[in-house]
Amino acid sequence: MLKCLLTIAFGVVVALAVPHPASAADADYFRGKTITYIIATGPGGGYDTYGRMISRYMQKYLPGSRFVVRNIPGAGHIIGANMIDAARPNGLTIGMFNTGLIYNQLMDLEGVRFDLAEMSWIGKASNEIRVVLISSNSGFDSFDDMLRATEPVKFAAAGIGSAAYLDSRILDTIFPQIDIVTIAGFDGAEGELSMMRGELVAQVGIASSYDQFVKNGGGYFGLAMSHLAQELLPDIPLAADYVTDPESLQLLSLLEALSDLGRLTSGPPGIPADLLGVLREAHNQAVRDPELLAEAMRLNIPIDVGSGEFVERRIKEALDQPPEMIALLKRAASSK
Amino acid sequence: MHIDVALGSLYTLLTTPYLVMLMFIAVPLGIFFGAMPGLGGKIGIVLLIPFIFGMDPIPGAVILLAMHSVVHTGGSIPSILFGIPGDGTSTAVVIDGYEMTKKGEGGRALGASFGASGLGGVLGAVFLGLMLPVLEPVILAFSPAEFFLLAILGITFIATLSGKNIVKGLSLGLFGLMIAFVGLDPSTGGPRYTFGQLFLWDGVHIITAVLAMYALPEMIGLGSTKNVTMKMGKSTRYKVSEVWQGIGDVFRHWKLSIRTSLIGAVIGLVPGLGGDAASWICYGHAVQSSKTPERFGKGAVEGVIAPETANNSKEGGALLPTLFFAVPGSSGMALLLGAFLMLGIQPGPTIVTENLDFVWTLIWTLAVANLLCVVILIGLTPWLGSLANLRPSLLIPFVLTFALLGCYLASGAWQNVGLIFFLACLGYMLKRHNWPRPPFVIGVVLGPVAEDSLHKALAIWGPSFFLRPLSLVLIGLIVGSIALYVWRSRKTGNFEVPDA
């Protein structure tokens, strides 16, 4: 009798302790269904490439499902993000948009109808390690050299209000010894061209997007804004090594949080936990799939997997900023 | 010049059955994607990329580039037949190409377009080959200062395109510029004329503007006459002889054809000005350099030749910075660049020394694909004629649908379908009362480039940007362009009213 009870007890304990994989019933929910994967840019470009690749492999791990990609560009990813946010939380609409929208929400900018803290985060596929790219013909041999500049230093950036523009203004705030003048409007590779022509000296951006430019000798990485760079770019100085005042450290910590997040997939707020779990697992398996990794290597795009839970935590941390920090950000953004 | 490498690559391209077969697949695909209204060719590249994944570099690059190089030729088909641009660069050919179709010369217009595209594509490829030794200084000579002045030069063509109705023409040109200001201001990031609507943050798309001025007002006009016997031409099918006449026009106007091919190639070489600007600047140049500019806007074949040569030659130019600096010369090239990397090709300055045969294969692919495109389209043209000569009752609803579809696909926002209703009603009234429409489209195309470049130039150099050497040359051209217009109007009296 005792042996029988113990066996039952043991069985119950094991059943409770071992995490259940998503039950077949949950994964079956997507069988025969169409999942719309919204990409907040037009066809072509980084987000589209990642988004199409991820949706193809998620389809593989949700048997019987059909993924359909939908490009919803406009207003710097805001239209696409709003659309994902407004979708029904039935797991059938998910998508990808620019992490920089965190800034938009923090500073309460126009057009934002979503609350990133409430969205159903499914996972991340990359990181966005911010670096300062300095032109080879800038006359500066290093970032330390630039710190000693006596004239204003001209940086290129994408449109005003873009994440790259804000990063550049934050850099100017963190390093008051340099007068950084950020000139907006350089989309795509226009900034690199401008650096080659000698008009502009540097820009702040994502390290992986400058690979070819650095390989071809157009520029070098002068400074990394996140400790994540240490593994990939070990010889590059870190911004954290220069900065000591509390305000600058706070701004840097925001950049650190953002650097960890790249190519995020999310769904609208309120997706039921079990469905969300299935989607997260499918994303997790998709981004670790050897074929996807091989494809990414050939496309020369970095992969850095992160779970939906991790992304959710990081986003909430990034959004949980005191009012002084938001004021600081707004000040940095509106300075020239 | 490594003639042996150049000729060797051509020989390999033409005698390798696999590569020839890939071009035979790629060219019709490129024509198809180009002809779909509002899409542009980028979606074709995006869809093709997974298929070329495991290919070797040369076949993969050949199929992609062959497809990409004929997209604009495909885009000219709906532009000429229905006034619906396939993509932004095909907007200029609507002005005279569509008028030629209405006059019953659609076959000739198509022939001129195909011939011009073919010639432009070949000359662009030749240009690419010749420029190899002097690449870097030429690409780096053009900066935002020069872009601004080139845009202003294009804008001065507004006067020429206004014909007799100079006040109307200039007003509409300025209106086009005002429409170009809709969106986010480049200097402050603040929204202008957006009425709180997010979809207007990116401005009014050029295809929306052209559809609102051409295809849609034409259909409203056609539907208002209700003449069931009216056709868009004299015959239902275009004869191949008409097509050859159009091709012959390209060689009859050989000086213009070569000039606009070169202008297109140079503009393509310099990333930043945009492909739409190339075709419009060349169109404006054709008007200005013509002895009888009053014919433009009413079906002048040069109005088809000029933008079409530029459309294709600029791709040859755009390939240069893509291959040699890994800096894409256009948005299509940005996709190709990613694909080249995926195929294991390493763009950069060393590509000339380490991979010269590959470079020459690409140059020849551009040329051969364009020629192949011309041959295929000559065969298709009689059938295309049947489409254009449908009776109005059938033509109108389909053109309305595909125009609205093109507007939606170009911008990606459904709200543009509502916006275009109001713009098209305005366009109809303007057409009815003889306000010349080309200046409006020039304003919409060149306005954003002009403002964006001005803002950058002022931020980099301050007002002294005018004193850069190349800037002074361009200022001279602008002054010359205006002087030429003034001298002409004095000399010949008023032009005839262009019914554009």
Next chain:
Amino acid sequence: MPEGRIVISGLMLGIFVAMVGMAFTFAPGARMLPLVIGIPGVILTAMQFYTELHSKESKRASSEHVKREMTMIGWFLIFVVGILCFGFIYGAPVLIASYLYFSWKEKWYTALISMALAYVVLDFVFQEFIGIILFEGLILLYLFY
């Protein structure tokens, strides 16, 4: 009702005046070019409006023609509203068939064949083959999205 040529020139003048007026509400950097372009635009359209008002030419269209124009614009509006409500795949084919049957009095089978052809092109060519999802219309978006 004034002639069309006077209406359009007045409308263009009104548009320029409105845009210049709105430009004064923008930030200083943002309003510069709209004013540099807009103010000459006001002047030119005012000149044109004045010319049209004092022109002795009369090009009034017949009331029959105006009625046909209004009818056609009405159909255009129906197309736009129909596509906005029901999208391209379902809305456009029905609109095409309706236009053919009711406006041009085409035979019913012509209308049906055109409807089928439009559906095939829009759904199979654009959505299935090219893979572009077309706008499904506000009503379907609200009901199912």
